[in-house]
Each structure stands twice: as structure tokens, then as C-alpha cells.
Amino acid sequence: MAAVQVCEAEKVYIMHGVRDDLRVDGRGCEDYRHMEIETDVVSNTDGSARVKLGYTDVLVGIKAEIGKPKPAAPDEGYLEFFVDCSANATPEFEGRGGEELGSELSCTLYKVFNNVNSLELRALCIAPREHCWVLYVDVLLLQCDGNLFDAISIAIKAALFNTRIPKVTITEGEEGGAELELSDDPYDCVRLNVENVPCIVTLCKIGHRHVVDATLQEKACSVAGLLVSVTHKGTITCVRKVGGGSLEPESIFEMTETGKRVGKALHAPLMKLLRDEEAQGKQRQKVGFLG
Amino acid sequence: MSPRKLCVPGEKLCSTEDCIPGTGTYLRHGYIFAALAGYVFRKNEGEELPVISVVKETEAQLLPDVGAIVTCKVTSINPRFAKVHILYVGSTPLKDRFRGTIRKEDVRATEKDKVEIYKSFRPGDIVLAKVISLGDVQSNYLLTTAENELGVVVAHSEAGVQMIPISWCEMQCPRTHGKEFRKVARVQPEFLQA
Amino acid sequence: MPVDTKRVRGPEESQSPLLFLPSIAKKSVAAERGRQDGRRRGQADVRPVFARCGLVSQAKGSAYIEAGNTKLICSVFGPREAERKDEAGASSGRLLCDLRFAPFSCPNRGAWIPSSEDKDTAQGLLEALRPGVRLHRYPRAQIEVNVLVLENDGSALAHAITCASMALADAGIEMYDVVLGCSLRLDGNSFLLDPTLQEETAGEPGAQGSVTVALLPSLNQVSGLQADGDMREDTLAEAVRACMEGCHKLYPVIQRALLRAVHKRASPSES
Amino acid sequence: MAGLELLSDQGYRLDGRKPSELRKVQARMGVFTQADGSAYIEQGNTKALAVVYGPHEVRGSRSKALHDRAVINCQYSMATFSTAERKRRPHGDRKSSEMSLHLKQTFEAAVLTSLYPRSQIDIFVKILQSDGGNYSACVNAATLAVIDAGIPMRDYVCACSAGFVENTAVVDLCHAEESGGGTVMSLALLPRGGQVALVQMDARLHQDHLDALMEAAMTACRSLGQVLDGVVRQHLQEVSVLTAE
Amino acid sequence: YNFTYPFSSSISTANGSALVKIGNTTVICGIKGELTCPPSDAPNKGYIVPNVDLPPLCSSRFRPGPPSEQAQVASQFIADVIDSSNVIQKEDLCIEKGKLSWVLYCDIICLDYDGNLLDTCVVALLAALKNARLPEVTINKETDLAEVNTDKLHHLNVSKHPVSSSFSIFDNTIVIVDPTVEEETLSTAMMTVVTDEDDRLCMLHKPGGSALSGEKLQDCISRAVTRHREVSKLIEKVMDSFEPDK
């Protein structure tokens, strides 16, 4: 991952600050940075969202395509993730440089989002064993300043909220086979229920405390962190230890507790924001990158 | 001999008040822990406390470290440096090859500006050298032969015969009596055991 | 799909005969009170483990572990010259992990080309092992850990962690502690420790979860944690504790296997 | 030409433009903070992002460094969701590599590389949404980004595409027009001096029509140049107001 | 001779498997059967797809990534042995002509590489084929779909028992049987002779290297024939000891 060099003195400064619940940018340990969310930014997609979290900037586009259900789950559709660590974010990602991180991120995202608990995958099925919707979730990293997972998960949730899948009617074809017919009417579409879609909260252990939404500098001070994905009800759907260090069992329990609290609190304002934005409908001035 | 004590990594051996940590151990919160699976040794070395160390069957494989004397084989030369493969650290053979570089400046201690690589080494020579640096991001281990005891110990002439050193800078082929230039090492008796 | 030109090719498509089985009523594990292999639910009841060190003659260190039908082999090479050189590698060593499932290790034949799941498991293995290894003792060098799953009957990652740390210790790599792995299946309200593959995949989706913990037993530090599935925070904490208990049960077995391996080698001369 | 009527009888195009009319151009400079220079441009429905890093030390093998000027390093990529059909890879395919090379050639002609010997300037462009004229959008975005990075250039580089439909030269083609099967020419121009930095054309065109097409493209580039100039001046004003406070 | 120890291990997820150790070299072979359409040019045949893998696990000389040249050559060698020796009649693998047949994926993985890979692989393959059991498959006349009965398992009909013997040759003078990896790298040529129980040759594989005279060649072949007897006796003994408890 794009890392910054932090010298010992800086580390000590940051660690002392964290001990006193005061971070370099003035936040408390459980505060997020300023966040901006906008949906429906790319018209070629079925759903898209852009999230800015501090200097971290991600764009998510979702495209729905018809595919064949996986043999293990014949009556469900599925999601495919692709994270493009573009050279925009840092020159290190040029060429194939970002591929490793990209596949690592997409693997975790798959674990977090592609299950029945987060999304009603059955609703994506068109005809069992034959056809289903495949949602291609493409994440584009435009700029990274730490805490990629949180920003991406919020963007994915927003983009899923924004996603509209055309209605499909199955008609009996002439030779007996089923034929699919897509509805042309842009308003005749299916929305996804995103209520249960979790958000990821990454906690970084710094000194004896832990912080949420760490910047790259803060991340450099931490040896280990915990990634917790939390639903709006406060249930935990996925936990991963990240980083090269180890954690004491007690601090793991503390961290999951914080993660749950912070994550749960994240959902309500996010949904409100998304609904508000949608209510504005066409009148909303699309800002995109021009803002 | 009484059965020696065995340990696995992470085992608490004793407190720092009882022993001084040696190889294969580490310190944590005032206690000495084992870092290897092996035999536990305590040895008194004249200090107040015995040194405690953990040893696997032979000496644990060490990496070429700064100051270590290494045996290496020359693989290629050019006017600025010679490239070598490190084969031994001290008397421990390495399982995998490590690459090193002997720069022109590090061949001799005196008359550094007159050194010419091709008059010092040839590919295939076995050389004793000392590690001076682990090198930076791009380079390999940096080695030196700027001591009397360091330099070429085994070399073959163009006729393919092992040559005999005749001076500090020349070796002679016993078959053709042709002389070739080398940075010859004065081999210390302790290295001659093998 | 690109054609694999570096292997003997078979037919374009083939199906596992298991797909053609007349669909038998899926036995719900939840319906039973015990477990199929006679272990109890909710107890720290791990499968009997058979562990050996030093099987691969060509490797610096190696280990084989068998827990129930799950069989893994691991070999360790190095420390050797680092291939990739960058700033971070100069001061401390690099640990590389490769984990593969043999094509015949699962009920359905796997492909040779590692899937993203294999890579994910390998990444999990790396994260769990790294805190246990004293990498700063190996500057500019890399240590390679290769794990091959010969048969996967559940808890592959957990046993891979244990097996790899045994192989590292066998290779004489300096470590802070051995790393032990244990996983758990959450089935409704009860725990299934060290689940079999059947237990891992069976059951109603929604009420399931799985947790894998890697523990440094004598330092009491958790070096790896992966949890999936809906669960409450206290359930998670309980599950982690159960896994840790499972690890501690494993510890004496691993210890004995390591000591045996040390003993087998010629004892060092007094120096 | 079968299928779509690209030019109506009245001489209007599919989207109602006149043959020599450009699409709406909107642009902004300095969209990102971490990069040395960045810009975003919308030309109709085509949206592109460009970032510039550098000049900095040559990355990768040192042998790439040039002793008398800077190396321009370009990477063109497309977001996987940018096209109607999903792309499997954002970059690395043949078309993107070709595009990267064209961008490199274009900017080697425009940037005063001799001011930065033995260094490297990275220009990364990304198509977020594609609706024809990808190359021109990239060049225009990259120009703004280079200016934002404060790297001296001979002149703006403005690019525009032009095509030939029923004996009429049309400029700034959208995707439907591009895929109509006719000739498409991309032209990058240094507007003030009138030097052409790059011309690229696929498909066949009668020699007699070439001049007309070139002329149309160059005119379009000049007017684009004015738009870009406006964007730069606006940006400078905003920045100077901020700094003045 | 280094001694040969075949073990039939039980990988329960595979239809047949064998772990074989010759000297230090250890190889595991797992066989999985899948169903497919028969090849169009031979509608009454099935497929056997052998692949040899030399993972980085087995020796430090192999790097991770796609199979090395050596692994590919070994795969092709095993495929040729299967073809030449008719160890399994491919006609036996057909279930319904032109419609359904078995494809046997024989995946051979080296766990410890200390030379003489080919001999070990052939023994492993043979042992795995001998203990492989496939479920009964019938085609339902009404639905035209395959039905699998896992309660009825059948052994494969192993018609031939090829055994391979490898030799390291040092300049047409010294010939070493069953070489270790060190002997292999120092030798000037390698040769592998595969024989079956009728003392016929299925394969005389000598991929270049220093030349060999006719007498030495004859010598190697007769040594291979004697070795065949020893090895096949051993395999039978091991297979017998495993059979009763199944």
C-alpha cells in the first residue's frame, strides 16, 4: 500500500496525542474525517457513487450483466468485485504495481458483501440454474490517504443504493427455450434493499489505544489493526486482523466493541443522506468533479 | 551426560536476574525466552551470570553479517568490480547462494589507485573476503580483500591446473610455469583444516 | 478463458459426478445434538492431531500435520537472498507465503491455477505468521513458506498456520513463539470447534459464521483473526475465547512433535 | 452509411449540433491535493481525469534517464465501467498501450523537457466515462494538469477529433458518430504557433478531402484552446483570491 | 539401488490416491474422475489427463508460478507412458458411446524432490490407478441425464503394469540406477526405460545428453527388466496389505 515515511519523533508525537485523545488533525480517537458522498456520477453505469474521506477519494461504478448462477447457489445472483488501484492515486500503482493491492482488497470486499446477510442475492436471480444478474462492482481509487476499506465500503453501499436494474420478463421462445426480455423503460426497474449492507470500520492500534479512520501517517505508527464490518443493527459480519503485529485478546474485544459502536452510528446518517439526495431528484445540481 | 534440556520457541527460560541472554534467545518484560527449537545451554564465561543460549543441531544458519569472513567464488569481473557468490560464512556452508561485490577500491589496502581488477581476480577463483556492508537497495553485499589474509586462495591457470602462489600478487601454474596476476591471500593455518 | 499451454490438456468441459447425485435430503447438522464424528458441540473438542517435522529432505525445515482428514504439508526455505529489493527489505527480512490446495484435495476437483481464494488464504497465513517470526534478525533476506493442502476436510487455514509455524521452528528460524491456529463454526447458537468440511458448508445460511484465530500461546497474543458471518459482539468474543482454548489444547502436541524433531537430529557438541 | 442517419437533411447531427460545433466543455483544475497537478474535463458525455507527478527522479531502471531532458511517462487507462460494455481490465491491452504512446509523443512535443534533464514527468489519464473523442479529452485534461503542476510548456496542447460524413467535415465526434464506420482523425495542436503535435487517422480518406478535414480539426482545436485558456485564467483568479486573503 | 516404498495413502476426497517414496523423493498422486463428452474423433473412449507439478515446496530449485519446463516435460512423459503402455484401456472409460465418458485427472505432486522423479511418478500413478474406485454411472433413459450411484464403486481395470527405471549416465562409462538429485545434476545424460510385465518396452526416453553405445543400452534394458519384477512385487504386496481393511 502507498505508505509514507514517518520518523521516530513524529511517531512519538502521534502516539502521545492519541493517548490524550487528540489526533494530529484535531480529531478524537473515534471521529471520522470530513466525508462527502455523491451518487449517480457516471451515467454509463447502473449505479455509481463517489466518496471523499479526507484526502481519500474513491469512485464506485456498478454494472449489472446477465450471467449464469454459480452451481453452488443456483437460485442466487452474485457480485463481482474489481478494485482498480489506478496510477492516479500514486505513481507506484503504474502498470501492474497496483494489482496486488487490488486483488487483496477485492477479495476482502467479496467476503464482506457477497453473502445473503448483506444483500438479497435471491432477488438477483432471474431463472434458477439458467440466468441471474451479476453485479460488477468496480472500485476506482483516485487518491488514497489511509482508511481505504471504510471509504470503499461506504461508496459501495451508496452505489448499491443508487443501482437500478432493468426489469426482466421471461417469455417462452419459439423453440421452447426461455427468452429474456429487458424492459426499456428506465423507470421500470428493480431497486436493491441495501438496509443490511454493512459498513467497514478499520481500527488501528496505536500505543495502548485505538483510532478509527487512520490517516496514512497514523497507520505508519500502528503495528496491527482490526477491520470490522458492521450492519445497521450492530451485528458484526466480518472481522480481519490486518498488519504485521499481534494483538492481546483483551484489546481485540475492546476494538470490536468500538468498531460496533462506531459502525452502527455510521449507518443512519448515511441512509438519510442518500434518501435526501434521491428526493431532490433531477433538481439536484450534479457536482461531480467540477465542484 | 544428563539429558539436556530441550525447548521450543516462546518458552520462558529464566529471568534476566539469573542469566545473560545468548544466541537463540530474546528478552521480553525482564525474562529470557527461547527463539529456536533446540537444546538449552548455560555457560559461565567469567562473568557473574552464566550465558544462556539455545542451539539447534549445528550452529544456526547466520546470514553474512558485517565483519564476517566469507569464502566466495568469483563469477564475473569488469574494470570496476568483481561479482562473487558467497559460499561460506566462517566455516558454515550456506544453503542458498548470496551475491556479493568486491569493488576495485576494496581489493587492496595500499596503492588503491593502481589496482586493476583483472590482475586481481578471475572468474572461478575462490576468494576469502570480509563483509563491509550489507549494501543499499540496489547493490549486493559489499566485500573487501584489503588485508594480507584475504584474497585468492584457490585459482586455476588457463591450462586448468591449480596454481601455486609465488608472491603477494602472482601465482604460477605448475604445468606450464606460466605466471598469472592475483591478489593472493596469505592463508592462515586455521583455515587450512579442510 | 485463456488456454493453459503449460499443462496436459483434457476436454474443454467436465462435470464432477457429485453434481449428478440424486439429491439426498440435506442433513442438517443443527438437527443433531452431537456431531457426526462423536465430538461435542460447544466444547473445546478438537480433532486428534498427528504432527511430524522434517519430512522434506530438500527443505530447510518442514512439517506435516493431520487433523482428522485434513492433511497438510509445509516446507520452509531460507533465509536466502531477497529477490525483490526495496527500502523495507534492507533492515528486516521478508516472509513469503504460498498456499495451495492440491487439485484432488476437495470433493470437487480444483484447478491448478490458484484462485483468488487461495491467495486470500495465503495472505491470512502470512498475517498470522509474521508477528511470530523475528524477521529483523534476517536483514536483506527472505524466508519462504510453502504450504500444500493435500486433503481439505475443514479448518484448512487454521492448520496451515500451525503447520507452517512448526516448519519454521524446524528450519531453525528465530521466532518469538510458535503460532497455533484454530477455527470454529458458529451454528445457530452453538459452537463447533475445529469443524470438518461438511460442518463448514452445511446448515442454513444466515445463522452461520466462522472464526479463525491464530495465537502465540506463551505470550498470549492473537496474531491473526478472521471472522465471517452475522454475529453479535459478545458471541464473537466468546468464539475467540473458545478458539484460544482450542489452541492451548493443541500446544502440547505441537511441542512434543518439535522436541522429537530436535531430539532426532544429532545433539550438538558442547561448545 | 447504413443504419443511423448521422447528418440530417437540414445539416444537423444526431445530438442537434452543427457540423463544426463542439460539445459542451467543462473543466476544473486542481481536483486532487496529493498529486503535483491534476485536472478534470467533461466534453459532452466524455469525462476524463488527468494527474501529473513530477518532475522527479527517474523511477525504475536508471538507464531510462536522458541526460539532456526529462522523460515523459504516460499511462492511459479506462475505468472498467466507463464504456457501455464492461471492460475486463482498465489498462494493459493493446489499445491503451497505443494510446499511452500517443500521449507520450504529444507531450514530448509540448513540454519544455530540456529544462529538467535526468528527471521524469508522469502523466496519468483516466477515462471515467467514454462517449467518443477519448484521445482528445485526455490530451486536454492532461494539458490542464501539466499547467496545474507548474511545468513549463511551449503552448497549450489542444486536441480534437474530426470525421467525414457525407462530404461534410464534422468535429468532436460522439461515440455513435465514431462507430459509424467513417474516417476519424485525431489532431493535437499547439494553437498559437499552429504546430501540429500529433495527427492520427484510421480508415481511408480521399486525398482531396484531407485538407478540409485538417482545417476543420484545427479550427476546432483553436476554439478548444480558448476554452481551456478560460479555465486556466479562472482557476488562477480563484487561487490568487485565496492567496491574497 | 535405493529402496522403493510405495504407500497407498487414503485421500478420501480423491477417487484414488497413492503416496510413493523412493529414497528421499516423495510423490503423491491423486485421481479424480469427472464426467464429460467423449472426444469427437474417438466416441468410444474416455480421457486420462496426467499432470506433474513441481511446487516450490519440494525443492528450492523450483519457483512459484506456472509449471517449469521440467514439470511440463514430466507431464508429457507420463502422458506418453499412459498412451504407449495402455495401462488403462481408454475404451473402458466410456459410459455411453458418443455421449458420456469418464475423464481421469491424474494430478501428481512432488513433495520432496531428490532425483529420479519419473520413476517415482510412474509408480505413484500405477498405485493410484490400482486403488482408484469410481462410482457407477448410468444414463437415465427418460431424462437423458446421468445418474450416479455412490454406493456401487468399481475398480478400474488396470491392464498393464508399466514400471520405469531411470539411469544416470556418466560419459558412456558409469551407469547409475535410481539417481539422487546430486547424481542427476552431475551426470552427462539421463535415460529412462519403461517396461511392462511382458518384458516389452513401452518407452525408451533419453532426452539428449552424451551418447550411449549399444552394449550399454542393452545393459540398461536388462537391468530395467529385473527392476520391474522387484517393483511390481512390492506394489502388489502393499496393495494387498491395504485391501482387506477397506
Next chain:
Amino acid sequence: MRDGPNTHVGSMMDVAVSPVLALRKFGCEQSLLSRPDGSSSFVQGDTSVLAGVYGPAEVKISKEIYDRATLEVMIQPKVGLSGVRERAQEHCVRQTCEAALLSTLHPRSSLSLILQIIHDDGSLLSCCLNAACMALMDAGLPMSCLFCGVTCAIEQDGHIVTDPTSQQEKESRALMTFAIDSAERRVMMSSTRGSFSVNELQQCVALSQRASEEIFQFYRDSVRRRYSKTL
């Protein structure tokens, strides 16, 4: 490619048709490509292979061998990508060439041999070997001996055919290819298919050794013809 360049230096030669030893017409042309350091095309009946040799040249550090040259052999099939079968053939050709070449004379350098199959009508591996040998000779690389490839097929009735066509190969019971060295007519390489008895093997070896005489004679003739022109 056979009728490509105008400078047709090579020659066609008829071989006396004896009841057992029947080789198809073969022809060869050297130095027909300008880019490689050595090249040749070898034709046996309808089977035709084009070979190019590059080197000695600089070698990649990862492949460097400090006391001899690194030889790489690539076989490109007529259509499609090379697969495992080609890899096995490459392996055979490479080891044969390595044994013949005096590679210690070019330490830390690389030699690459590319064999492009133009048409396959049986006896492909032997044709590859012959083309390789001619190309190495053309590149002026020092060799301890020459080598040639001979393919024999045993038909269902036990009759042995040398240099079979692909039709004959398909109908045969067993197929063997040998590489024979020019110094003592010994077997350098052998690759077989199908099962056969020890006696049959020996007949085939003997036959191949006889056939090799003719091929080496052909080598000599075509090289002589070539140098007589340049001198």
C-alpha cells in the same frame, strides 16, 4: 518458405531406395535468413522445419551459467501456441545440442535456437534435429560432433519403416526417434511411442545408424557445395 528466397543454395538429393532403408527426399538450405547468426531449413518429404540460431549473445542474469553458454530452444508449431508436447520436444533437442556443442568456449553467454515448423508430415522430431544441427553449423558454433535425427515406425505386421509420413505414423504400432552422433554413431537421444520388444528396438537402432550415414553424407555434400561457392 521453401520456395521463398531466390538464393536457393540448398540441394535436393535422391537416396537409393533399399527395401529396409528408405528415407524420403531431403533437402536443406543454409543462411537463408539475414537476421539470425545462423539459419537453415530442412525438408524431409513434405515435412519442413526452419531453424534460426542467435548467439553467442548477452545473457539474462537469472539464466547466466558462469562456466558455459546457456542454450534455449524454442519450437513454434505451425498454428497456435506451443504446448506441453512442444516443450518435451524442445527439451530433447536442447539436451542433444548441449551435448554436441562446446558451450564452455562461450561462458556467460546465451545461445538461442528457434525452430519453426513449416509443415508436419511425419518424422517431425528428427527433422527438427537435422535443421537444428545445420543451423548450429551455419552459425559457426564450435561442436564436438554432428548429430542427426532418424525416425523409425514399426507397422502392425512388424515391418520397420524409416522416415515415416504422418499417415504411416498413425497406422504404426510403435514409433521411435533417435539422434545419432557423427563420431561413433552412438545414440544421443531416444524418444519412443507405443510398445515394442527389445529385439525390435535393436533393429531400429541399427537401421537408424545406417540411415545416419546417409544423412551425414548429405550434410557434408551440402556444406561443401555451399563453401565451394563462397570461396
